[in-house]
Amino acid sequence: xxxxxxxxxxxxxxxxxxxxxxxxxxxxxxxxxxxxxxxxxxxxxxxxxxxxxxxxxxxxxxxxxxxxxxxxxxxxxxxxxxxxxxxxxxxxxxxxxxxxxxxxxxxxxxxxxxxxxxxxxxxxxxxxxxxxxxxxxxxxxxxxxxxxxxxxxxxxxxxxxxxxxxxxxxxxxxxxxxxxxxxxxxxxxxxxxxxxxxxxxxxxxxxxxxxxxxxxxxxxxxxxxxxxxxxxxxxxxxxxxxxxxxxxxxxxxxxxxxxxxxxxxxxxxxxxxxxxxxxxxxxxxxxxxxxxxxxxxxxxxxxxxxxxxxxxxxxxxxxxxxxxxxxxxxxxxxxxxxxxxxxxxxxxxxxxxxxxxxxxxxxxxxxxxxxxxxxxxxxxxxxxxxxxxxxxxxxxxxxxxxxxxxxxx
Numbered sequence: 015x016x017x018x019x020x021x022x023x024x025x026x027x028x029x030x031x032x033x034x035x036x037x038x039x040x041x042x043x044x045x046x047x048x049x050x051x052x053x054x055x056x057x058x059x060x061x062x063x064x065x066x067x068x069x070x071x072x073x074x075x076x077x078x079x080x081x082x083x084x085x086x087x088x089x090x091x092x093x094x095x096x097x098x099x100x101x102x103x104x105x106x107x108x109x110x111x112x113x114x115x116x117x118x119x120x121x122x123x124x125x126x127x128x129x130x131x132x133x134x135x136x137x138x139x140x141x142x143x144x145x146x147x148x149x150x151x152x153x154x155x156x157x158x159x160x161x162x163x164x165x166x167x168x169x170x171x172x173x174x175x176x177x178x179x180x181x182x183x184x185x186x187x188x189x190x191x192x193x194x195x196x197x198x199x200x201x202x203x204x205x206x207x208x209x210x211x212x213x214x215x216x217x218x219x220x221x222x223x224x225x226x227x228x229x230x231x232x233x234x235x236x237x238x239x240x241x242x243x244x245x246x247x248x249x250x251x252x253x254x255x256x257x258x259x260x261x262x263x264x265x266x267x268x269x270x271x272x273x274x275x276x277x278x279x280x281x282x283x284x285x286x287x288x289x290x291x292x293x294x295x296x297x298x299x300x301x302x303x304x305x306x307x308x309x310x311x312x313x314x315x316x317x318x319x320x321x322x323x324x325x326x327x328x329x330x331x332x333x334x335x336x337x338x339x340x341x342x343x344x345x346x347x348x349x350x351x352x353x354x355x356x357x358x359x360x361x362x363x364x365x366x367x368x369x370x371x372x373x374x375x376x377x378x379x380x381x382x383x384x385x386x387x388x389x390x391x392x393x394x395x396x397x398x399x400x401x402x403x404x405x406x407x408x409x410x411x412x413x414x415x416x417x418x419x420x421x422x423x
Contacts, residue, residue, distance in 0.1 A: 197335030
């Protein structure tokens with residue numbers, strides 16, 4: 015082996031080994047101090063991309079859990095308010111039964127009606143003031159979407175629109191102006207309508223009577239007394255009305271159906287008269303399509319007197335009709351509360367599922383990105399020993415060229 019002075023290959027080798035061990039030590043110290051195996055793209059480019067996507071998913075899922083909890087809080091708020099409404103309705107029903115007591119005097123029934131009126135006002139107040147985070151829940155138009163996933167489109171919708179336009183007050187529940195003795199609004203024998211809600215219908219009597227159209231009322235071949243009749247039609251559950259005029263022609267067996275269809279078309283109402291089954295605003299019969307109010311003194315005018323029995327009962331002065339109206343309102347509220355309860359259970363199920371996904375995805379990300387402290391500390395110890403050895407060897411390698419001086423001596 016030759017002895018060289020200008021080029022110390024042994025020192026160069028020792029320097030290279032020292033550089034490698036120093037880099038390994040620095041990397042181990044970085045991982046141990048951060049807790050991550052991947053601290054930059056140079057550590058694992060593919061692993062960095064995968065773990066970043068997982069981080070986005072985890073943060074999105076955690077926020078989705080918070081969204082779902084807000085959804086539970088909202089539905090609980092609405093359901094709690096409706097529970098109190100149900101309590102008031104139950105009390106009103108009890109008063110209606112008490113009003114049927116044969117020993118009651120006029121002042122007794124007046125007292126019962128006074129309490130009923132106050133409870134009706136409270137039902138309206140609950141409907142108008144129940145809110146969550148600034149949003150009113152019970153006015154009949156609340157709708158919200160809760161994102162319950164990490165990606166777009168993963169939502170649960172909450173809607174309290176079953177009584178759109180009238181809300182969950184006494185109007186929406188069909189018990190506006192409830193009279194314990196008659197069941198109807200106002201005086202016995204009529205369902206009074208606030209004339210201020212009738213647009214362009216000055217000829218409509220404010221004490222007009224609600225009634226329904228059904229197949230038996232105006233079927234083909236059934237004619238009515240000839241004449242001109244004014245009616246108010248509502249397409250929003252009785253919140254507002256507009257006037258229509260119907261001409262009944264003598265001797266035309268199909269005039270009732272055809273003329274009502276023409277009148278509806280002129281008012282912008284699309285329907286087939288002889289197949290509709292609308293309802294009173296108090297909800298006695300089915301689902302609301304529109305309501306018709308007869309202005310005439312004779313509720314049968316225009317139809318030969320054929321009307322649904324529930325309407326007659328509601329105007330008969332029978333306390334049982336009040337109980338029927340209250341039962342209908344309780345049933346409506348019960349259905350909505352059942353829907354809200356189902357939504358609460360769904361949100362809770364969603365939270366459990368999201369929490370399980372977060373746990374598993376976090377575990378997967380940990381295996382990709384987190385540092386293994388046992389392996390890293392072992393690597394650090396090895397790199398420290400190698401660094402010390404490389405320094406020692408480099409020192410000795412730097413002394414080798416001095417051997418040439420003995421040859422010159």
